[in-house]
Amino acid sequence: MTSKGYMARRLRVDYFGASVAGPAHRALRKPNEDQWLGASGAFGSLVVVSDGLGSKDRARHGARKACVATLRAVRAWHKNGTGSLDDLVGRIEPLWLEEIAPFDRSDCAATCLLALAHHDGRTYVAALGDGMAAVRTCGAIERVEYPRASGFSNETQSLGSGGVWAKRCFECSEIDIAVLASDGVSDDLRPDRLADFVAWLKDEIAALRPVARWHSLRHELNEWPTPRHLDDKTIAVLAWPNGGTA
Amino acid sequence: MGWAKYLEDITSRHNGTSLVQRHLQNEIGRDARPNKPKAPAKSRLNTQGEQNMSKLKDFTVATARPLPVIVLADVSGSMSANGKINALNDAIQSMIESFAAEDHSRAEIHVAVIAFGKGDARLHQPLLPAAQIKWERVGAAGNTPMGAAFDLVVTMVEDHAQIPSRAYRPTVVLVSDGQPTDEWREPLQRMLASDRASKASRFVLGIGDDADPAMLAEFLADPSARVYSAHEARQIKNFFRWVTMSVTQRTRSVNPNSVVVVDPTALDDYDF
Numbered sequence: 001m002t003s004k005g006y007m008a009r010r011l012r013v014d015y016f017g018a019s020v021a022g023p024a025h026r027a028l029r030k031p032n033e034d035q036w037l038g039a040s041g042a043f044g045s046l047v048v049v050s051d052g053l054g055s056k057d058r059a060r061h062g063a064r065k066a067c068v069a070t071l072r073a074v075r076a077w078h079k080n081g082t083g084s085l086d087d088l089v090g091r092i093e094p095l096w097l098e099e100i101a102p103f104d105r106s107d108c109a110a111t112c113l114l115a116l117a118h119h120d121g122r123t124y125v126a127a128l129g130d131g132m133a134a135v136r137t138c139g140a141i142e143r144v145e146y147p148r149a150s151g152f153s154n155e156t157q158s159l160g161s162g163g164v165w166a167k168r169c170f171e172c173s174e175i176d177i178a179v180l181a182s183d184g185v186s187d188d189l190r191p192d193r194l195a196d197f198v199a200w201l202k203d204e205i206a207a208l209r210p211v212a213r214w215h216s217l218r219h220e221l222n223e224w225p226t227p228r229h230l231d232d233k234t235i236a237v238l239a240w241p242n243g244g245t246a
Numbered sequence: 247m248g249w250a251k252y253l254e255d256i257t258s259r260h261n262g263t264s265l266v267q268r269h270l271q272n273e274i275g276r277d278a279r280p281n282k283p284k285a286p287a288k289s290r291l292n293t294q295g296e297q298n299m300s301k302l303k304d305f306t307v308a309t310a311r312p313l314p315v316i317v318l319a320d321v322s323g324s325m326s327a328n329g330k331i332n333a334l335n336d337a338i339q340s341m342i343e344s345f346a347a348e349d350h351s352r353a354e355i356h357v358a359v360i361a362f363g364k365g366d367a368r369l370h371q372p373l374l375p376a377a378q379i380k381w382e383r384v385g386a387a388g389n390t391p392m393g394a395a396f397d398l399v400v401t402m403v404e405d406h407a408q409i410p411s412r413a414y415r416p417t418v419v420l421v422s423d424g425q426p427t428d429e430w431r432e433p434l435q436r437m438l439a440s441d442r443a444s445k446a447s448r449f450v451l452g453i454g455d456d457a458d459p460a461m462l463a464e465f466l467a468d469p470s471a472r473v474y475s476a477h478e479a480r481q482i483k484n485f486f487r488w489v490t491m492s493v494t495q496r497t498r499s500v501n502p503n504s505v506v507v508v509d510p511t512a513l514d515d516y517d518f
Contacts, residue, residue, distance in 0.1 A: 190305060196304070
């Protein structure tokens with residue numbers, strides 16, 4: 001095992017997630033246009049959530065490729081010696097454009113949220129578009145986001161349509177959980193109960209065994225309690241078992 | 247993903263693929279085999295799920311996403327002639343009742359009414375879910391301060407406390423029977439240039455011969471949109487039926503943000 005691989009194992013950052021199609025897509029017999037990806041390797045542990053813009057023809061394809069492009073970007077960024085967070089997010093869109101070929105960017109537009117627990121002891125969180133990227137650091141919830149572009153539901157910045165990344169770097173020793181969620185989840189969360197929601201994920205869901213965890217999270221998303229909800233729903237989590245790596 | 251970690255095979259996986267489904271089925275199928283890590287039994291998962299669901303309810307908003315409808319109602323003195331104000335009151339009340347009775351909606355329709363006349367524009371009906379509104383009839387008197395009404399719209403729509411970011415795009419309905427008597431161009435430009443109010447769907451009704459179709463068309467700011475005209479009270483009610491139908495069609499659609507264009511001449515084909 002390489003020293004980097006050893007470091008990645010030593011971080012022991014677990015990841016999990018689930019995604020379900022919302023009632024709108026189920027009614028139309030269309031597939032889920034949210035995607036998530038979890039991976040670990042020499043770079044550390046990574047989760048990505050992408051929400052394909054519903055008005056686009058290739059939204060699902062765009063979202064899948066956003067996850068793949070982000071993983072490729074993280075691997076290349078790590079391999080080249082881990083530059084700035086700007087450098088990392090700057091690599092994603094060119095790779096995404098490469099991945100979505102032969103389709104046009106305007107047909108594949110998708111949001112992109114990522115959380116990376118890097119082996120260097122830092123956690124990198126970045127978000128382009130709607131949804132929630134949040135970490136619990138020293139017991140407080142920190143959200144990484146820009147205000148919604150239009151101010152209304154289901155209108156967002158994305159890969160393929162320009163936009164500005166919100167991004168932050170945290171020390172892993174301060175973090176015990178990072179949560180990514182698509183807007184189908186985040187729009188219906190009560191701001192005053194966000195800390196409790198994150199605590200529920202950490203204390204109850206993360207504590208389950210992997211298969212049970214996946215079942216349980218999917219069940220929760222399928223039984224989403226907000227009346228008349230429509231959107232696809234996705235949650236992906238990085239969880240530090242013992243409140244960080246320190 | 248979870249099962250990848252579970253099997254100590256740390257690679258990336260996408261959700262929702264057939265691979266996932268096959269793997270999950272295999273995992274469940276292997277439960278009975280000896281020497282295999284045992285996944286939790288289904289009954290345990292269900293029990294856990296029910297416990298979690300009750301908690302998730304505490305973390306989420308208990309109301310559907312709102313779709314605001316804001317009516318700018320001309321209540322100037324001229325509206326008292328020929329039963330126009332009565333027809334307007336009846337039409338708004340009927341619209342609110344239709345929204346309140348809407349069972350198939352994917353959004354909760356909220357209604358506000360801004361009345362302009364009597365020297366000022368005022369919020370006659372604050373923005374509330376249609377089902378909670380008890381319509382109080384409005385009287386007609388004074389001039390036509392339409393510019394002040396546009397400013398109130400901007401204030402309301404830009405206020406995230408009144409219209410949160412989880413709301414669908416609002417619908418703004420303008421009804422007038424005459425020329426504005428205050429400065430209206432700048433307020434209208436402010437409305438059309440504002441981040442959120444500019445994205446509202448807009449409907450407009452000009453009542454009688456004194457209404458200025460060119461001015462009302464500026465409110466729509468869309469060459470393809472139509473200024474609806476009414477020359478008798480019945481047509482005011484028809485216009486609001488059209489608005490009601492358009493909004494309810496939106497709320498029944500897969501994406502309530504999309505603007506549903508309904509042919510106003512086909513009103514009789516629809517059941518309210």
